[in-house]
Amino acid sequence: MNDDRIRMTRMKILLAPAATGSGHNMRVLALAREILAQQPDAELTVLLASLQSTFTPLFTQAGVKVVDLAGGKPVDYATRSNLGRRMDWPGYIGGYLAPAFVNGERILHYLALIQEHRPDLVVSDYNMSASMAASILGTPHALVTERYDFTLCQLDDETLVAGGFDIDKEDLRRGRGALHACFEWIVNSAEVVLTDKPPVGELDEGTPVARALGEGGHAVFTGPMVRRFPERRDGAEIRAELGIPAGPLMVGSVGGTTMFLENKQRVIDCYLEAYRILRETRPDLRFVLLGREQVDAPEEVIQLDYLPDWMPLLQEADVLLSAPGWITVTEVAAMRIPTVFVLGSLSEYHEVEAARRLELLGFPTFVAPSAEELAGSLAPMLGQRPDGGQATPAQLAVAPDGAGTALAARHLLAAAARSATAGGAAAGHRGGR
Structure with a gap:
């Protein structure tokens, strides 16, 4: 990528995050x-399909125009089960994957x-429908992804059976082939592919992204594409704002897309029981539970709704408990927050x-642990709050240079500049490679 200053004439970029x-x-x-x-005169529009009440003001404050794809109807994939136990073509491909992704x-x-918008570049954040539309029109598009292929393509039948699914092996074989072909087309037709997953x-x-990182050459591992980190604030001030007494602090996050609500409840129960066990030897331990809904918990547990900016809270925490959602992984790795x-x-x-990747990289990772197992992993971390300067090898693998947002933005601006300089959307299209 040319690092010379990019000449722009009112660059237009259309942003399309996935709804899940x-x-x-x-x-x-x-x-x-x-x-x-980096480019203050760029014209940015986001096509927002979920969590509109939370994110519309955030994008607006950032100077981004918002188009509400749901027409004001609230969409939140974290408050319902999204899947059934039968995985076949009608139930899984037709009933879940196609409506959500293709x-x-x-x-x-x-x-x-x-x-209508005639952008110089469409930026799809794992939004397959937006990527396909841009490719059909010959509009240059960038793919931002934490997936190297569709999820199903990187899981075998044995894992799904172990997860309690009733599978139709032939339907899933055909589905994997179709999804892989779709993802490969999107990756190969993109101007640039940016991934925050090592x-x-x-x-x-x-996988398509692994090939693009190698022989394709148009994919880049950027590291975490995250918000700029705030200056470390006074811990007592943060605690006062959030109602957290003094003492070691663990934070549990239970938001995000879930396939089965009972799994979310199982995680909450495990967190709460591990907290009870730890309090037997650390009575001053504090626990903040972050979720989208209030749950039945002891009075001393501090429950907070979704926090658009949780960084000050994390900077005060001894340890975070979280599902392995990748955007969360990158943010906490870049911030050097101890996480289980x-x-x-x-x-x-x-x-x-x-979860498998995190375990291989060296992060403490559990699947359906007992409360005793979880408490045993957490105990050595309490009272050891870091100063934010020391990174573990696992954190360095995910975030070798801290945030990679500036690098990612430079690649997106360069892709849009190629299109604008060439005089139109079709001029920059990769044409399927």
Whole structure:
């Protein structure tokens, strides 16, 4: 990429985060802020499909125009089960994957929006429908992804059966083939592919993104695409604002997309029981539970709704408990926050690959642990709050240079500049490589 100053004539970028999970919105928000910091006269529009009440003001404050794709209807994938136990073509491919990711009506909607806005670049954050629409029109598009292939393609049948699914092996074989072809087309047609997930050979060999990182050459591992970190504030001030008494602090996060609500409840119960066990020897221990809904918990547990900016809280915490959602992984790794990752069950299949990667990279990671196991892992971390300067090898693997947002924004601006300089959307299209 040429690092010379990019000449722009009112560059237009259309941002399309996936609707599943808050992390995609947050990553796109971080990229938007950085793009505008580097190119203040760029015209950015986000096509927002979920958590509109939370993110519309955040994007607006950042100087990004918002198009509400849901027409004001609130969308939140974290407050319901999103999957059934039967995994076959009608139930899984037709009933879940197609509506959520390869959605014909949504592709038509994106086609119309791209034609109306005429952007120099469409930035898709794992939004397959937006990527496909841009490719159909010949509009240059960038793929931002923590997936090296569709999730199903990096999981075998045995793992799904172990997760309690009733599978149709032939339907899943055909589904994997179709999804892989779709993802490969999107990766190969993109102007640039940006990933914040470090490659691990035994997990990623043969995937479209791994090939693009190598022989394709148009994919880049950027490191975390996250918000700028705030200056460390006075801990007593942060605690006073959030109502947290003095003492060692652990934070448990239970937001994000879930396949089965009972898994979320299982994780909450495990967190609470581990907290009870730890309090037997650390009576001054404090526990903040972050979620989208209030749950039945002891009075001394501090429950907070979704925090758009949780960084001050994390800077005060001894340890974070979290599902292995990748955007969270990158943020806490870049901030050097000690974290234990917990997956409630293998039936949360969309995060199994991430959990395996984290374990291979050296993070403490559990799948359906007992409360005793979890408490045993947490105990040595309490009272050892870091100063933020010391990174573990695992954190360095994910975030070797801290945040990679500036690098990612430079690549996106360069892709948009190629299109604008060439005089139109079609001029920059890669044409399927």
